Amino acid sequence: MSKAENLERQYVLRSWAVQGTMPYDEIVGGKGCWFWDKNGKKYLDFSSQWINTNIGHQHPKVVEAIKEQAEKLCFIAPNFGHESRGLLAEQIVKVTPGDLNKVFFTLGGGESNDNAINLVRQVTGRYKVMSRYRSYHGSTLGGLSISGEPRRLPAEPLMPGIIRFFDPYCYRCSFGKSYPGCGIECAEHIREIMLYENPESIAALFLEPVTGTNGVFVPPKEYLPRVREICDEFGVLLVADEVMSGWGRTGKWFGVDNWDVVPDVMTMAKGVTQGYVPLGAIVVNQKLADHYDDKMFWCGLTYSGHPLACAAGVATVKIYEEENLIENSARMGEKLSSGLKRLKDKHPSVGDVRSIGLFSSIELVKDRETREPLAPWNGPDPGIMAKINHCLRDKGVYVYIRWNYLFIAPPLSINEEELNFGLEAVDQCLELADQEIQA
Numbered sequence: 001m002s003k004a005e006n007l008e009r010q011y012v013l014r015s016w017a018v019q020g021t022m023p024y025d026e027i028v029g030g031k032g033c034w035f036w037d038k039n040g041k042k043y044l045d046f047s048s049q050w051i052n053t054n055i056g057h058q059h060p061k062v063v064e065a066i067k068e069q070a071e072k073l074c075f076i077a078p079n080f081g082h083e084s085r086g087l088l089a090e091q092i093v094k095v096t097p098g099d100l101n102k103v104f105f106t107l108g109g110g111e112s113n114d115n116a117i118n119l120v121r122q123v124t125g126r127y128k129v130m131s132r133y134r135s136y137h138g139s140t141l142g143g144l145s146i147s148g149e150p151r152r153l154p155a156e157p158l159m160p161g162i163i164r165f166f167d168p169y170c171y172r173c174s175f176g177k178s179y180p181g182c183g184i185e186c187a188e189h190i191r192e193i194m195l196y197e198n199p200e201s202i203a204a205l206f207l208e209p210v211t212g213t214n215g216v217f218v219p220p221k222e223y224l225p226r227v228r229e230i231c232d233e234f235g236v237l238l239v240a241d242e243v244m245s246g247w248g249r250t251g252k253w254f255g256v257d258n259w260d261v262v263p264d265v266m267t268m269a270k271g272v273t274q275g276y277v278p279l280g281a282i283v284v285n286q287k288l289a290d291h292y293d294d295k296m297f298w299c300g301l302t303y304s305g306h307p308l309a310c311a312a313g314v315a316t317v318k319i320y321e322e323e324n325l326i327e328n329s330a331r332m333g334e335k336l337s338s339g340l341k342r343l344k345d346k347h348p349s350v351g352d353v354r355s356i357g358l359f360s361s362i363e364l365v366k367d368r369e370t371r372e373p374l375a376p377w378n379g380p381d382p383g384i385m386a387k388i389n390h391c392l393r394d395k396g397v398y399v400y401i402r403w404n405y406l407f408i409a410p411p412l413s414i415n416e417e418e419l420n421f422g423l424e425a426v427d428q429c430l431e432l433a434d435q436e437i438q439a
């Protein structure tokens with residue numbers, strides 16, 4: 001056991017893992033779409049380290065910007081000003097849609113959602129919040145409260161006043177329907193739930209425009225515009241959690257841009273600095289911004305608008321533009337989509353593939369007719385997903401795997417050769433899944 005492993009095993013609690021059995025892989029470097037371990041083995045990062053490192057690892061311009069800022073000023077409290085905080089806010093306002101015009105900085109996605117819950121309650125004077133079952137909004141208590149997926153369960157009872165609704169998961173439609181011809185019931189039932197709950201008690205509806213870590217659900221084109229209409233009918237604020245779907249991931253700046261929907265509030269993190277320095281943000285529309293002109297904004301963080309994080313953000317946003325990464329995401333996304341369709345045609349274990357831009361998942365099943373998942377929802381893995389994971393690692397490709405899903409979401413800077421390298425490895429490793437279901 002290396003010294004680093006020994007220290008981590010002895011002293012560190014690591015995220016979302018049974019500590020005693022969690023594998024330990026020591027990573028020592030990265031560049032672009034690749035990272036490597038201490039033995040020099042290189043991996044293609046086919047999931048952007050949990051759908052985050054959008055411009056790739058160790059971009060020299062961002063590294064330089066962080067260094068420059070560190071030499072000038074590492075920290076100043078939020079009640080003082082510094083240059084990069086305003087610059088980054090201006091850049092964010094320029095690329096977010098409609099009148100999303102003012103930014104509150106946080107440290108990550110969960111914190112953004114937590115503070116957004118606080119904000120929508122303050123502004124509306126209402127307390128209930130709606131969100132979806134197959135959703136993840138962070139591990140803060142507010143973030144977990146509005147998450148629907150199983151990570152919330154060990155923390156229950158959570159915040160009161162959370163109302164959940166079903167997801168636009170067409171492959172496993174909760175209403176037993178198929179698109180088109182379903183009347184977009186996954187949107188329509190929201191209206192009915194609002195009526196039962198007393199719409200005047202509902203502050204906001206939170207959703208991921210494209211669901212991320214629960215399976216990548218790309219909603220039908222009618223879905224988000226209809227949800228927007230329903231929210232407007234009852235004065236419920238629409239909050240788009242763009243932590244995963246934002247910053248070019250879907251081939252547009254933000255997930256909502258695919259359907260020309262403008263939320264009242266957008267929450268974000270990940271792609272804005274892609275984790276080089278942690279940063280999250282809440283962007284609010286003009287009306288909400290104006291609300292606070294003569295009222296106290298009851299949200300605050302010691303590190304809000306941290307100079308190092310903002311400097312990293314300013315440099316990152318410039319790179320999206322200079323290197324045409326949003327366009328590349330859309331272009332390479334088409335190639336990814338065709339590659340995924342080929343995998344589906346070839347492998348009987350592939351039940352469904354879903355993608356938009358460079359945001360995709362492969363859903364594995366035991367049987368295409370019954371659609372029984374190859375590994376059960378909320379685990380444990382019967383072993384096959386671990387086998388696929390090892391196979392991919394052997395071939396030098398890192399893919400984020402959860403339950404029966406493989407998430408293919410490489411950095412937006414990926415080129416065709418790298419994409420094909422990754423897809424070829426996935427193709428070969430899916431043979432294991434095929435053998436499993438044919439055994």
Ligand SMILES: Cc1ncc(COP(=O)(O)O)c(C=O)c1O
Nearest residue numbers: 108109110136137138212243244
């Ligand atoms: C949609 C969404 N919201 C919020 C979060 C939480 O972000 P963080 O881990 O930065 O708190 C995540 C994390 O994956 C996410 O996917």
